[in-house]
Each structure stands twice: as C-alpha cells, then as structure tokens.
Amino acid sequence: MSEKPVISASGLSLVFATHDGPVHALSNINLDIHEGEFVSLIGPSGCGKTTLLRVIADLEQPTAGTITVNGMTPHQARERRAYGYVFQQAALFPWRTIAANVGLPLEVMGLDKAEAQRRVKENIALVNLAGFEKKHPWQLSGGMQQRASIARALAVEPAMLLMDEPFGALDEIVRDHLNEQLLKLWAKTKKTVVFVTHSIPEAVFLSTRIVVMSPRPGRIHEIIDCNLGADRPLEIRETLEFQRIAQQVRDGLRAGHSYDD
Amino acid sequence: MKSAGHTSSLFHRAAPVTLILLLLVAAWYVAAYALNAPYQRDLNARQGVTVTTGELVAQTMRQQKPTMPAPHQVAETLWKTTFGVPVTSRRSLVYHAWVTLSSTLLGFVFGTLLGVVIAVGITHVPALDRSFLPWIITSQTIPMLAVAPMIIVILAAVGVTGLIPKALISTYLSFFPVAVGMVKGLRSPEVMHLDLMHSYDASSWQTFWKLRVPASVPYFFTSIKVAIAASLVGAIVGELPTGAVAGIGSKLLAGSYYSQTIDIWAALIAGSVVAMLLVALVDVAGRLTARAMGARPS
Ligand SMILES: Nc1ncnc2c1ncn2[C@@H]1O[C@H](COP(=O)(O)OP(=O)(O)OP(=O)(O)O)[C@@H](O)[C@H]1O
Ligand SMILES: [Mg+2]
Numbered sequence: 001m002s003e004k005p006v007i008s009a010s011g012l013s014l015v016f017a018t019h020d021g022p023v024h025a026l027s028n029i030n031l032d033i034h035e036g037e038f039v040s041l042i043g044p045s046g047c048g049k050t051t052l053l054r055v056i057a058d059l060e061q062p063t064a065g066t067i068t069v070n071g072m073t074p075h076q077a078r079e080r081r082a083y084g085y086v087f088q089q090a091a092l093f094p095w096r097t098i099a100a101n102v103g104l105p106l107e108v109m110g111l112d113k114a115e116a117q118r119r120v121k122e123n124i125a126l127v128n129l130a131g132f133e134k135k136h137p138w139q140l141s142g143g144m145q146q147r148a149s150i151a152r153a154l155a156v157e158p159a160m161l162l163m164d165e166p167f168g169a170l171d172e173i174v175r176d177h178l179n180e181q182l183l184k185l186w187a188k189t190k191k192t193v194v195f196v197t198h199s200i201p202e203a204v205f206l207s208t209r210i211v212v213m214s215p216r217p218g219r220i221h222e223i224i225d226c227n228l229g230a231d232r233p234l235e236i237r238e239t240l241e242f243q244r245i246a247q248q249v250r251d252g253l254r255a256g257h258s259y260d261d
Numbered sequence: 262m263k264s265a266g267h268t269s270s271l272f273h274r275a276a277p278v279t280l281i282l283l284l285l286v287a288a289w290y291v292a293a294y295a296l297n298a299p300y301q302r303d304l305n306a307r308q309g310v311t312v313t314t315g316e317l318v319a320q321t322m323r324q325q326k327p328t329m330p331a332p333h334q335v336a337e338t339l340w341k342t343t344f345g346v347p348v349t350s351r352r353s354l355v356y357h358a359w360v361t362l363s364s365t366l367l368g369f370v371f372g373t374l375l376g377v378v379i380a381v382g383i384t385h386v387p388a389l390d391r392s393f394l395p396w397i398i399t400s401q402t403i404p405m406l407a408v409a410p411m412i413i414v415i416l417a418a419v420g421v422t423g424l425i426p427k428a429l430i431s432t433y434l435s436f437f438p439v440a441v442g443m444v445k446g447l448r449s450p451e452v453m454h455l456d457l458m459h460s461y462d463a464s465s466w467q468t469f470w471k472l473r474v475p476a477s478v479p480y481f482f483t484s485i486k487v488a489i490a491a492s493l494v495g496a497i498v499g500e501l502p503t504g505a506v507a508g509i510g511s512k513l514l515a516g517s518y519y520s521q522t523i524d525i526w527a528a529l530i531a532g533s534v535v536a537m538l539l540v541a542l543v544d545v546a547g548r549l550t551a552r553a554m555g556a557r558p559s
Contacts, residue, residue: 059456078462085460091453095475095554104471108461136555156461 005032006192007056011065014051024217025051038186038193040203040210044257048218049196053162057085084153086163090145092137099133102152123151143174160192176234179205187230201237204245212249214256221256224248289332296329297321330523338527354531360508361496362535364424368431369492373485376439384447401437410502431495435488442484446477482547489539
C-alpha cells in the first residue's frame with residue numbers, strides 16, 4: 001500500500017450551524033483509503049458516518065481540514081464522476097423503468113445510446129435483475145430495488161463506490177444474500193468501496209478495514225484491520241477469527257460510547 | 262363470477278349517487294311548490310277560482326314564469342333546446358355551450374401556459390420567489406365581477422372584441438391554481454433524488470427535465486382540474502358585461518332580463534354539465550398519463 005491513497009482526509013472537521021447552536025458532525029478526521037480497499041464506517045447513530053461519506057461525495061462541505069479524492073478536490077472528482085453513490089433507500093425514479101433508472105446517470109453524462117444500452121444490460125445482469133428491465137420500481141421488492149440502485153451506481157463505471165447503509169432497510173436473509181453478492185462484485189471489479197453500516201457482522205464480513213466512529217463530536221475512535229481473505233462464504237461468520245474481530249469492533253464501539261454516558 | 266362481482270360493485274357505487282339524486286329532485290319539487298304557491302293563490306283569488314290542493318300543486322308546476330321552475334319544466338326545456346333544434350340555431354343550448362366552451366378552452370390554454378411559466382420562474386429565480394408570489398395572490402383577491410367589465414371595455418376601446426376578451430378573463434382565473442400547484446410540483450422531488458442528480462454532476466437543466474418535470478405531473482393534473490372549472494366560470498362571467506349575444510352567460514342574462522326563469526335554470530344546468538364533462542376529461546387524461554408513466558394502479 002505504498003501508492004497514493006484514493007481518499008485522503010486530514011484534520012477534517014464539519015460543524016453544522018443549527019438553531020440550537022453548532023453541531024460537531026465531524027471532528028479532526030484523519031483517514032487514508034487506498035485503491036481496492038473495502039472500508040466500513042461503523043458507529044452509533046449521529047456519529048457522522050453519513051456526513052463523512054457526503055463530504056467525500058462533495059454533497060457536504062467541510063469547515064476545516066483537507067480532503068482529496070483521487071488527488072483532487074471532491075468537487076473536481078464529482079465532476080469527473082469518480083464515484084457511484086448508493087443511498088440508504090433505493091431512490092429510484094418511480095416514473096422510470098428499471099432499465100431507464102439504471103441508464104439515468106448515463107443519460108446525464110451524455111453517453112452514446114449503444115454504449116449506454118450495453119452498460120445498462122450488463123449491470124442489470126450483474127445484480128441478477130435480468131428480465132426486470134421493463135418493470136417499474138413499485139413492481140419490485142425492496143431488495144430488488146436496492147440491487148437496481150447498485151446497478152445504477154455501477155453503470156457509471158466508477159473506480160469507487162460510496163454506500164450509505166444500502167441494506168439497512170432489508171431483512172436479514174435478503175441482506176446476507178446481497179452481502180455475498182456485493183463481496184463477489186468487489187472481488188471481481190477491484191473497486192474501492194466505502195460502506196456505512198450499523199451491523200457488526202456485516203462490517204466484519206465485507207471489509208478489509210473497519211473504521212469505528214463515536215459521536216459528539218463525530219470522530220474516529222479506532223481503525224481495525226480485517227482481512228479474512230478474498231474468498232469468504234457466509235459460514236466464515238462461524239470461525240474464531242471472525243468472532244475475534246467482531247468482538248474487537250464491539251469493544252471499540254462500547255469504549256467510544258462510554259465518553260458521554 | 263368475475264363479471265357478477267363487477268356488476269355488483271358498480272351497483273354499490275351507483276346506488277348512493279342515485280339515491281341522493283332522487284332526494285334532491287324530491288326536495289326541488291317541494292321547494293317549487295312552496296315558492297310558487299303564494300303567487301298562484303293570489304292569481305286564483307283575483308280570478309275568483311277556487312281549486313283543490315291537488316289542483317293547486319299541479320298549477321304551481323306549470324307556470325310560465327315560475328319563481329322556482331319544477332324539475333320537469335327545466336328538463337323539458339333542456340331537452341327541447343338541446344335535441345329539438347339544430348345545433349347551429351340561436352335557440353340551441355348546444356350552440357351557446359359551444360360558444361362558451363371555445364373561449365373557456367382558449368383561456369384555459371393561455372392560463373395553463375402562463376401558470377407554468379410563472380411557476381418555472383418562481384422555482385428558478387430566487388428574486389421572483391420573494392417578489393412575485395404576493396402579487397399573484399393579490400391578483401386573485403380582486404373580485405372578478407368588478408374587473409371583468411373593465412377588461413372588456415378597455416380591450417374593446419383598443420379594438421379587441423369577441424373571443425379574446427372573454428378568454429383573457431378565463432386566463433386570469435385559471436393561471437393561479439396552475440402557478441401555485443406547479444410551484445409545489447416542481448419543488449416536490451425528494452432531497453435524495455436531488456442529491457443523486459447532483460452526484461452525477463447534472464446541470465440544472467437536466468435536473469429540471471429529468472426530475473422536476475416528471476415529479477410535477479400529478480400536481481399539474483390536480484391544478485388544471487381546478488383551472489378548467491375556473492376557466493368556465495371566467496368565460497360565463499365574461500359574457501355578462503359584454504351583453505354577449507351568444508354563450509351560456511348570455512342565456513343567463515337574457516333569461517333574467519325577461520324573467521325566463523326556466524331558461525335560466527336550463528342554462529345553469531347546461532353550464533354545470535359542461536363543467537362536469539371538462540373536469541372528467543382532465544381526470545381521465547391525468548389517469549392515462551399516470552398509467553403511461555408506470556404509476557401503480559390504484
Ligand atoms: N444538514 C444537517 N444540518 C444540521 N445537522 C446535521 C445535518 N446533517 C447531519 N447533521 C447532524 O450531524 C450529526 C451527524 O449526522 P450523520 O447523519 O452523519 O450521522 P450518522 O452517523 O450517519 O447517523 P445514522 O447512523 O443515524 O445515519 C448528527 O448529530 C446530525 O444531527
Ligand atoms: Mg447516516
């Protein structure tokens with residue numbers, strides 16, 4: 001990991017000015033993420049996970065510190081479509097078919113029709129939604145909608161995926177299934193992934209590194225390495241190594257939390 | 262099985278409507294008797310005829326210029342003036358309805374365009390947002406009946422007569438619901454959808470066409486439903502001060518001039534039928550559009 005980091009934050013802070021005074025959403029964040037890493041952000045509600053992801057995506061502006069994405073400002077990186085962003089809800093446009101939803105970013109980019117069609121087809125197949133191209137979002141289950149939204153993010157062919165609790169609203173079985181699929185996808189495409197979650201097993205199962213955050217002010221409490229190897233069946237969660245890392249994350253979360261009780 | 266279920270559900274829906282209609286007609290007959298009886302008694306007394314209650318009731322239902330015409334009198338006039346005369350005749354209600362309808366539609370199209378343009382302006386130019394809306398609201402607080410004659414007179418002075426002045430009054434009444442509804446519609450996209458477009462580095466033009474416009478479609482149909490009814494009112498009101506010779510408004514005016522109460526009521530009902538048809542038409546167009554846009558059938 002000697003090459004330059006894809007995402008590099010140093011001394012990053014963000015204070016929201018609200019009616020009840022300032023909210024320190026992020027405080028002195030130092031974090032380097034390298035190409036091909038799968039980094040999870042985990043922490044209690046309000047610790048700034050979403051805010052950090054949004055700063056990387058140039059959807060929010062930091063109030064102090066610096067951040068670079070691919071060596072550029074987040075703004076420049078966004079203009080070059082450096083990332084695909086997956087929201088907690090699928091956020092599909094209800095009046096568009098699944099295929100048209102997946103093709104939306106490509107339309108915005110002004111890609112030529114044939115290439116756009118190829119990418120739409122390819123990414124819909126990748127998330128196992130082949131055959132649902134002409135359906136509208138309401139005709140799909142929540143899990144299928146979220147898969148469509150992942151296909152939409154992938155269609156941009158970004159080197160980086162930013163995912164904010166993409167499976168948070170789904171039941172456990174669907175979630176397990178999508179976790180496996182995401183992992184395969186990551187192994188296949190070598191994309192850099194920044195993934196926000198509330199679930200310890202999800203974080204341990206997916207990540208190469210886990211960033212444990214704590215609230216008020218939002219900050220990084222601990223960074224835990226987690227390399228369970230490229231090939232991870234769901235059963236890996238029964239292994240001792242998995243349990244050990246999960247325990248480490250749990251301890252980190254507890255320690256981070258005890259500051260304000 | 263299936264068709265039987267369908268028929269019975271149709272029956273369940275039609276039954277209450279029919280019942281209310283029957284009750285209304287019954288109440289109308291009672292009112293007709295109550296309102297026409299004093300004059301009839303007077304008349305009978307002056308002519309020195311004595312009648313039974315039954316005869317009195319019958320008399321109140323067939324006066325030439327009743328205070329309150331009975332339903333069958335209005336129905337008869339409606340029938341005769343709708344189907345009994347050629348539609349090109351000045352006695353035809355269809356002819357008059359068409360005259361009113363044409364200025365309604367013209368005014369409605371103008372009003373809808375104007376409303377949409379204003380809404381786009383308000384949602385895209387912050388200065389307009391603050392300065393424009395209060396004026397638009399004020400414009401609607403001015404009583405139409407007072408403004409209509411002025412518009413007609415001023416336009417006539419500059420040589421504009423006929424369809425346009427009436428249509429402009431419809432425009433005046435119909436742009437407002439469209440402007441207000443479309444401002445709401447164009448602002449209806451969720452923050453998440455806007456963030457999504459932002460993450461694609463979409464231009465505001467792209468966000469407008471790909472997100473704001475489609476999101477505003479249901480709001481559009483809701484507001485033009487109100488706008489088309491307002492346009493019809495505008496067209497009728499516009500016919501009153503012009504001394505128009507044609508149109509539902511002119512029938513109302515002529516009817517009241519000559520105390521032809523039956524004609525007035527027939528014209529009123531013709532007006533409501535046109536209004537109902539127009540609103541229903543917009544409603545159907547809205548549903549078809551929603552279906553074409555893949556909305557979940559409700
Ligand atoms: N636009 C905003 N204006 C003001 N305060 C905000 C805004 N967005 C977030 N915050 C505050 O910043 C803090 C961090 O919010 P953030 O959404 O990043 O938390 P989170 O870790 O994603 O929480 P969760 O797990 O509940 O999603 C919270 O206290 C939140 O109230
Ligand atoms: Mg969040």
